[in-house]
Structures are given as C-alpha cells and as structure tokens.
Amino acid sequence: MTFxxxxxLLDACVLAILEKEDAYGYSLTQEIQSVMDISESTLxxxxxxxxxxxxxxxxxxxxQGRNRRYYKITELGRLRLLELQTEWKxxxxxxxxxxxxxKLDG
Amino acid sequence: MDKAGxxxxxxxxxxxxxxxxIDAALIYYEEYFDEAxxxxxxxxxxxxxxxxxxxxxxxxxxxIKDLDTTPPSTKKNMSAIWLIILAIxxxxxxxxxxxxxxxxxxxxxxxxxxxVISVIxxxxxxxxxxxxxxxxxxFIITEHWPTALLFTGFGLVTTGIGILLTPAxxxxxxxxxxxxxxxxxxxxxxxxxxxxxxxx
Numbered sequence: 352m353t354f355x356x357x358x359x360l361l362d363a364c365v366l367a368i369l370e371k372e373d374a375y376g377y378s379l380t381q382e383i384q385s386v387m388d389i390s391e392s393t394l395x396x397x398x399x400x401x402x403x404x405x406x407x408x409x410x411x412x413x414x415q416g417r418n419r420r421y422y423k424i425t426e427l428g429r430l431r432l433l434e435l436q437t438e439w440k441x442x443x444x445x446x447x448x449x450x451x452x453x454k455l456d457g
Numbered sequence: 458m459d460k461a462g463x464x465x466x467x468x469x470x471x472x473x474x475x476x477x478x479i480d481a482a483l484i485y486y487e488e489y490f491d492e493a494x495x496x497x498x499x500x501x502x503x504x505x506x507x508x509x510x511x512x513x514x515x516x517x518x519x520x521i522k523d524l525d526t527t528p529p530s531t532k533k534n535m536s537a538i539w540l541i542i543l544a545i546x547x548x549x550x551x552x553x554x555x556x557x558x559x560x561x562x563x564x565x566x567x568x569x570x571x572x573v574i575s576v577i578x579x580x581x582x583x584x585x586x587x588x589x590x591x592x593x594x595x596f597i598i599t600e601h602w603p604t605a606l607l608f609t610g611f612g613l614v615t616t617g618i619g620i621l622l623t624p625a626x627x628x629x630x631x632x633x634x635x636x637x638x639x640x641x642x643x644x645x646x647x648x649x650x651x652x653x654x655x656x657x
Contacts, residue, residue: 370529375488375492377493390506391489391501391504392505392506392510392511393514396517396518398485400480406549409473417491418488419488421486
C-alpha cells in the first residue's frame with residue numbers, strides 16, 4: 352500500500368471490527384490483512400495499548416485444549432470509535448477535496 | 458528455529474519489561490502460533506520476522522526509563538549525584554522544601570565526607586607509623602641492637618596491618634558511596650512523588 356497506516360487509523364479499524372463481534376489476535380490480524388498491508392507483528396502493541404486505555408477487555412475461552420484470548424470492545428471503546436469515525440469523515444473529505452477534486456461540503 | 462526457540466528468544470529480548478507484560482506478550486504470540494497450526498510454524502516465523510523486531514515493536518510502546526543494566530561504579534555514582542542534584546533543582550518544588558532538601562544533602566554529604574577522610578587518616582597513619590618505626594629500627598641498629606630489633610619488629614607488624622586494611626578501606630568507601638547515591642535517589646523520588654500527590 353502506498354499510503355501509510357497511522358496508529359489512530361489502525362486503532363479505528365480494530366475497534367470497528369470488534370464492534371461487530373469479539374475476536375482473537377490471529378483472526379483480527381487476518382481480517383485487517385485482508386484489506387490492508389500490515390505486518391503480522393503490528394497488532395499486538397495496538398491491542399495492548401487499546402486494552403490499557405480501557406477501550407477493550409480480554410477474556411479467555413477454551414478451544415481445542417488450549418485458551419483463546421478474545422478481545423471485546425468496551426463502552427468507552429465504542430465512544431472512542433464514534434469519535435474516530437467522525438474525525439475520519441472530516442479528514443477523508445478534506446483529502447478528497449484536494450486529491451480527487453471533490454468539493455468540501457460542510 | 459522452531460516455535461519454542463522463537464518464543465524463548467522473544468522472552469529474552471523483552472527482559473527489561475515487567476513480568477506481567479512479558480507474559481501477556483508471550484501468551485499472545487504462543488496463541489498466534491497455535492492458531493496458525495503446527496504445519497505453518499515456519500511460515501509464521503518467516504512472516505513475523507526476527508524476534509528482536511517483534512520485541513522492538515512491543516518495547517516501543519513503553520517508555521523505558523530508569524532501567525539500570527550496568528553495575529554501580531564510582532564514576533557512575535558521581536554522575537548520578539549530579540543528575541539527582543540537577544533533577545532536584547529542576548523539579549517543581551517549593552522554595553522552602555528545596556532549601557531543606559539541599560541543606561540535607563549538603564550536611565549528609567559533609568558527614569559522609571568527614572567520616573571517609575578520618576578512616577583514610579587512620580589507615581594512613583598506621584601505615585606511616587609502621588614505615589617510620591621500620592626505618593628508625595635500621596638507623597639505631599649499630600647503637601643498641603635490642604631496641605633496633607623491637608622497632609623493626611613493631612614497624613613490620615604495623616606496616617602489615619596497614620597494608621591489610623587498605624583494600625578493606627577502599628571497599629568500605631566505595632560501599633558508602635553506593636549507599637549514599639541510592640538513598641539520595643530514594644529521597645528524591647519520595648519528594649517528587651509527594652509533590653505529584655499534592656497536585657492531584
């Protein structure tokens with residue numbers, strides 16, 4: 352991918368995926384990798400950071416004789432996601448207005 | 458390298474972090490390997506990159522400060538004392554508290570300094586006395602040999618004691634230095650932490 356994926360954008364993507372359903376590290380990485388080019392080791396620090404900010408919590412669930420650590424979005428995380436979505440819309444419009452020649456409406 | 462080797466390497470690269478952080482990271486990556494399946498172990502290792510790189514990404518998320526990896530030394534102590542004094546001067550302390558802190562450090566410093574000097578003086582005079590007795594023993598050997606023998610013997614014993622005491626004294630002084638710096642650092646942390654508590 353030509354454009355760099357900043358940490359806030361990555362935060363937003365992770366929170367958006369978790370808002371749909373709880374997920375574990377591997378599945379999250381795969382899902383984000385299906386649309387964006389991130390390295391396999393990118394996600395752990397992001398998840399840990401979001402967890403420390405109380406945007407998500409973890410719980411363990413047994414799976415085939417071992418544990419899977421699921422990540423679940425919190426209420427605070429949902430609020431943060433809304434915030435990021437709003438900011439993204441504004442940002443996207445601004446970039447589009449320059450890049451695509453669209454108009455800044457609002 | 459296999460999964461176990463990879464995780465072990467990762468753990469060692471993270472050793473500066475608190476244990477719970479290391480454990481959390483290792484649980485994550487162990488699970489990651491398990492999810493990918495045993496047959497894809499090598500593939501996962503290739504995709505993750507070297508353990509040092511994975512560790513660097515984790516470490517970058519933590520501001521690692523105050524982690525002394527080198528053993529204490531006199532030179533380091535001196536620079537540590539300076540750093541602490543500078544830190545105290547730059548900390549947002551009230552003037553009276555600052556004055557108390559500085560006065561305390563100066564007076565404790567003076568006590569330690571005089572103690573060190575007196576220890577050096579005692580050991581020094583034992584050595585000096587021994588050498589002088591030894592030399593005088595040689596000078597009077599022609600006049601009165603029993604006295605000369607007494608002086609020489611006394612001189613040898615005292616010089617020996619002095620030589621034996623010297624490394625112990627050096628060790629003691631070094632130890633005093635280390636203890637002083639550690640306590641100074643503790644004191645400083647206490648002062649600043651209290652200030653933070655006041656502000657909240």
